[in-house]
Amino acid sequence: xxxxxxxxxxxxxxxxxxxxxxxxxxxxxxxxxxxxxxxxxxxxxxxxxxxxxxxxxxxxxxxxxxxxxxxxxxxxxxxxxxxxxxxxxxxxxxxxxxxxxxxxxxxxxxxxxxxxxxxxxxxxxxxxxxxxxxxxxxxxxxxxxxxxxxxxxxxxxxxxxxxxxxxxxxxxxxxxxxxxxxxxxxxxxxxxxxxxxxxxxxxxxxxxxxxxxxxxxxxxxxxxxxxxxxxxxxxxxxxxxxxxxxxxxxxxxxxxxxxxxxxxxxxxxxxxxxxxxxxxxxxxxxxxxxxxxxxxxxxxxxxxxxxxxxxxxxxxxxxxxxxxxxxxxxxxxxxxxxxxxxxxxxxxxxxxxxxxxxxxxxxxxxxxxxxxxxxxxxxxxxxxxxxxxxxxxxxxxxxxxxxxxxxxxxxxxxxxxxxxxxxxxxxxxxxxxxxxxxxxxxxxxxxxxxxxxxxxxxxxxxxxxxxxxxxxxxxxxxxxxxxxxxxxxxxxxxxxxxxxxxxxxxxxxxxxxxxxxxxxxxxxxxxxxxxxxxxxxxxxxxxxxxxxxxxxxxxxxxxxxxxxxxxxxxxxxxxxxxxxxxxxxxxxxxxxxxxxxxxxxxxxxxxxxxxxxxxxxxxxxxxxxxxxxxxxxxxxxxxxxxxxxxxxxxxxxxxxxxxxxxxxxxxxxxxxxxxxxxxxxxxxxxxxxxxxxxxxxxxxxxxxxxxxxxxxxxxxxxxxxxxxxxxxxxxx
Numbered sequence: 003x004x005x006x007x008x009x010x011x012x013x014x015x016x017x018x019x020x021x022x023x024x025x026x027x028x029x030x031x032x033x034x035x036x037x038x039x040x041x042x043x044x045x046x047x048x049x050x051x052x053x054x055x056x057x058x059x060x061x062x063x064x065x066x067x068x069x070x071x072x073x074x075x076x077x078x079x080x081x082x083x084x085x086x087x088x089x090x091x092x093x094x095x096x097x098x099x100x101x102x103x104x105x106x107x108x109x110x111x112x113x114x115x116x117x118x119x120x121x122x123x124x125x126x127x128x129x130x131x132x133x134x135x136x137x138x139x140x141x142x143x144x145x146x147x148x149x150x151x152x153x154x155x156x157x158x159x160x161x162x163x164x165x166x167x168x169x170x171x172x173x174x175x176x177x178x179x180x181x182x183x184x185x186x187x188x189x190x191x192x193x194x195x196x197x198x199x200x201x202x203x204x205x206x207x208x209x210x211x212x213x214x215x216x217x218x219x220x221x222x223x224x225x226x227x228x229x230x231x232x233x234x235x236x237x238x239x240x241x242x243x244x245x246x247x248x249x250x251x252x253x254x255x256x257x258x259x260x261x262x263x264x265x266x267x268x269x270x271x272x273x274x275x276x277x278x279x280x281x282x283x284x285x286x287x288x289x290x291x292x293x294x295x296x297x298x299x300x301x302x303x304x305x306x307x308x309x310x311x312x313x314x315x316x317x318x319x320x321x322x323x324x325x326x327x328x329x330x331x332x333x334x335x336x337x338x339x340x341x342x343x344x345x346x347x348x349x350x351x352x353x354x355x356x357x358x359x360x361x362x363x364x365x366x367x368x369x370x371x372x373x374x375x376x377x378x379x380x381x382x383x384x385x386x387x388x389x390x391x392x393x394x395x396x397x398x399x400x401x402x403x404x405x406x407x408x409x410x411x412x413x414x415x416x417x418x419x420x421x422x423x424x425x426x427x428x429x430x431x432x433x434x435x436x437x438x439x440x441x442x443x444x445x446x447x448x449x450x451x452x453x454x455x456x457x458x459x460x461x462x463x464x465x466x467x468x469x470x471x472x473x474x475x476x477x478x479x480x481x482x483x484x485x486x487x488x489x490x491x492x493x494x495x496x497x498x499x500x501x502x503x504x505x506x507x508x509x510x511x512x513x514x515x516x517x518x519x520x521x522x523x524x525x526x527x528x529x530x531x532x533x534x535x536x537x538x539x540x541x542x543x544x545x546x547x548x549x550x551x552x553x554x555x556x557x558x559x560x561x562x563x564x565x566x567x568x569x570x571x572x573x574x575x576x577x578x579x580x581x582x583x584x585x586x587x588x589x590x591x592x593x594x595x596x597x598x599x600x601x602x603x604x605x606x607x608x609x610x611x612x613x614x615x616x617x618x619x620x621x622x623x624x625x626x627x628x629x630x631x632x633x634x635x636x637x638x639x640x641x642x643x644x645x646x647x648x649x650x651x652x653x654x655x656x657x658x659x660x661x662x663x664x665x666x667x668x669x670x671x672x673x674x675x676x677x678x679x680x681x682x683x684x685x686x687x688x689x690x691x692x693x694x695x696x697x698x699x700x701x702x703x704x705x706x707x708x709x710x711x712x713x714x715x716x717x718x719x720x721x722x723x724x725x726x727x728x729x730x731x732x733x734x
Contacts, residue, residue, distance in 0.1 A: 012246040019048035024405035030267030060410035074123035106633030132609020152301035160243025176250025231294030304697030311354035317390035333373035412472035420480030449486035462492035533675035556727025566597035581606035581626035622646035678731035
C-alpha cells in the first residue's frame with residue numbers, strides 16, 4: 003500500500019435548497035454541492051435559482067467554503083444551448099466546479115470554460131484504474147467512485163488517480179442505490195422517469211410480491227438497502243488515499259444536513275489532529291435513516307445490508323390511529339400523546355407502508371386533534387395505523403436562526419478616476435484584496451453641455467445590482483475639467499472591473515454556443531449486431547439477416563486463454579465487454595483484450611475503451627455509455643480507436659434520433675438484446691428464494707446460476723437473473 007502524503011480531507015455536503023446550503027456551511031462543510039432548477043440528478047430537491055446561487059457563493063466564500071454545481075444528468079442535443087447559457091450565468095456567479103455525468107457536456111465545459119473544474123459524478127460508474135485514465139483524458143479533476151467498493155478496492159484507485167493528479171471522492175453517509183449508479187433504468191422502464199435524467203421515482207424502495215404469493219400482504223421490499231454509514235471507518239478511508247468525504251442527501255431538509263455535516267466535521271477534525279476518532283455519533287441517528295450498514299466498505303456484501311421497510315428509523319412511535327374523519331379533519335389516537343399545537347406527524351400502515359404526513363394543528367379534547375394532511379395521501383387512514391413524530395434536534399430553532407442570519411457581505415470598492423481631454427479615461431478599482439486598472443476604449447472629448455463629474459461617474463459605476471461589490475468611495479480629483487465620455491463606456495468599465503475582481507476571465511460578449519461541426523454526418527452508416535452471451539449454440543451464426551455477432555463477456559472472466567482462443571477462432575464474433583469490471587475482473591478483462599487478435603471490440607466500460615485506445619485497437623461504445631447527444635459522440639471521437647457507438651436504449655428513437663456522428667464513425671443497433679434495467683453487486687436471489695448464504699463469497703459471482711420472478715403492486719412482472727460470471731440483473 004502506497005504511503006499518501008499528509009493532506010487535507012474535503013468535507014462535501016449536500017444543499018438541496020438555500021437553507022440546506024447555509025446549514026452545511028455553518029456546520030463546517032468545506033464545499034457544498036447543489037443544483038439549479040433543472041439538469042441535475044435530484045429533480046425532487048427544491049434546488050436554487052441563479053440569484054440565490056450568486057448570494058450563496060458569496061456566503062460560502064465568507065466562511066471559507068465553496069459551492070459545486072451539479073449538472074449530473076444526461077442531456078439531449080436541443081438542450082445544449084440552454085445549458086451553456088446557464089453555465090455562463092453560473093460562471094459569472096462565481097461557481098468554479100461543475101459535477102457532470104454526460105461526456106458531451108463534460109467536453110463542452112472544458113472547451114468553453116477552461117477555468118471551471120469538472121468533477122465526475124457517481125453516475126459515471128467509476129470503479130477501475132482504466133476508467134480513471136479515460137476520464138483524465140477529458141481533464142476531470144475529481145471522481146466520485148461507485149458506492150459498491152471496499153476499502154481494499156478503493157486504495158489502488160486512489161493511487162491511480164493521484165498518479166494523474168486527480169482527487170478521489172467517496173460517499174460516507176446517506177442513501178444507497180441497489181443498482182450501480184448510472185446503470186439503472188428501472189424508473190424509466192416503469193413510468194418513463196429516468197434516473198439518468200434526475201427523475202428517479204425510487205422503485206427499489208417499493209414492495210414486490212414473490213413467486214406463488216397469495217396476496218399483497220406478503221409483498222416484501224426486496225431491493226431496499228439500509229443507509230450508508232462508514233463513520234467508524236474514516237481513518238481507513240483516509241489511509242487508503244480518499245481526498246473528499248461526501249454526504250448524500252440533497253432532498254433532505256436543513257436539520258438533517260446540519261446534524262450529519264457537523265458530526266462529520268468533528269470526526270475529520272479529530273482525524274486531522276491525530277485524536278482518536280469516534281465509532282458513532284448521536285447526531286447521525288437523530289435524523290432520517292433506514293438503519294445503517296458499512297457492508298460495502300467492509301467488503302461484507304450480504305443480507306445484513308437490507309431492511310424490510312423504508313420507514314425513517316429516527317421516528318418516535320407515539321400512538322396508533324383510533325379514528326379518522328376526513329370531512330371534519332379530525333384524528334383520534336388510542337393514547338393521549340399530549341402533542342403541542344402544529345406538531346408534524348407521519349402515519350404508516352402496520353407493514354410500514356407510508357400513508358401520509360400531516361400536522362396536528364390543535365388539540366380538540368383528550369386523544370383528539372385537528373389534523374391537516376400535507377401533500378398527497380398515499381392510502382386510507384385506518385384504525386390501528388401507527389403514528390410517529392420525528393425527533394428533529396432540540397436546537398433546530400437555533401440552527402434556523404443561524405442560517406436566517408447568513409447574508410452575503412458586500413465587498414467595498416474604492417475607485418479613482420482620472421484623465422483629460424484627448425486621453426482615455428483611467429479607472430482604478432480597489433477591493434481589500436485586489437486591484438484592477440482599466441482604460442476606456444474611447445478617449446475623453448470636450449463636453450458640449452454636461453461635463454462628466456462625480457455624480458455622473460457614480461450614477462453608472464454604482465449600478466452593481468446583485469454583484470458582491472459596493473462602492474465605498476469615489477475619487478475624481480484627477481479628472482479634467484469639461485470632459486465627456488458616453489455612458490456605455492462607463493458601463494463597460496464597471497462590468498470589466500466586476501469580472502476581473504470576481505476572477506471572471508471569459509469575455510461573455512464573445513461567448514457563442516458551439517455548433518455541431520461540418521464533419522458530423524446526419525445520415526450515419528448504420529450497422530447491426532446480433533447479441534449473445536454464450537459461445538455455444540446456433541447464436542454464433544447470427545439470425546440469418548445479421549452475421550455479425552456481439553458476444554457479451556461476463557463481469558468475471560476466469561479462463562482467459564480458453565476464451566481468447568474461442569473468440570479468435572470465430573471471425574464473425576465481436577467481444578462485448580461488460581459495464582462493471584472491478585479489481586481482478588478488470589485485470590483479467592485487460593489480459594483477455596491483449597490476447598485477442600486485432601479485431602474491433604464493443605465495450606460498456608470506459609476503462610476497457612482506454613486500454614483499447616492505448617493499444618491501437620478499434621472500439622465501439624456500447625449502450626452502457628449512455629450516449630444521447632451528438633456532443634458526447636464528438637467527445638468520444640477525440641479518443642483514438644473510437645469507430646462506432648450504440649446510443650442509449652433507455653430513450654425512444656424520437657428522443658435520440660437526431661444524434662449525429664463524425665464521418666468514419668458507425669451507428670450500431672443491437673438485435674436479440676434485452677438490456678438489464680438494473681445491475682447490482684448484491685444477491686437478490688437470497689431475498690426471494692432463500693439462499694442459505696448470509697454474505698456473498700468468492701464463489702457467488704463466478705458460479706451462481708439462478709433466477710426468479712417478482713411482481714410489483716401494479717402487476718408488472720420482473721425477472722431477476724444471476725448467471726455464472728455475471729452480476730445479478732433485473733429484466734423487464
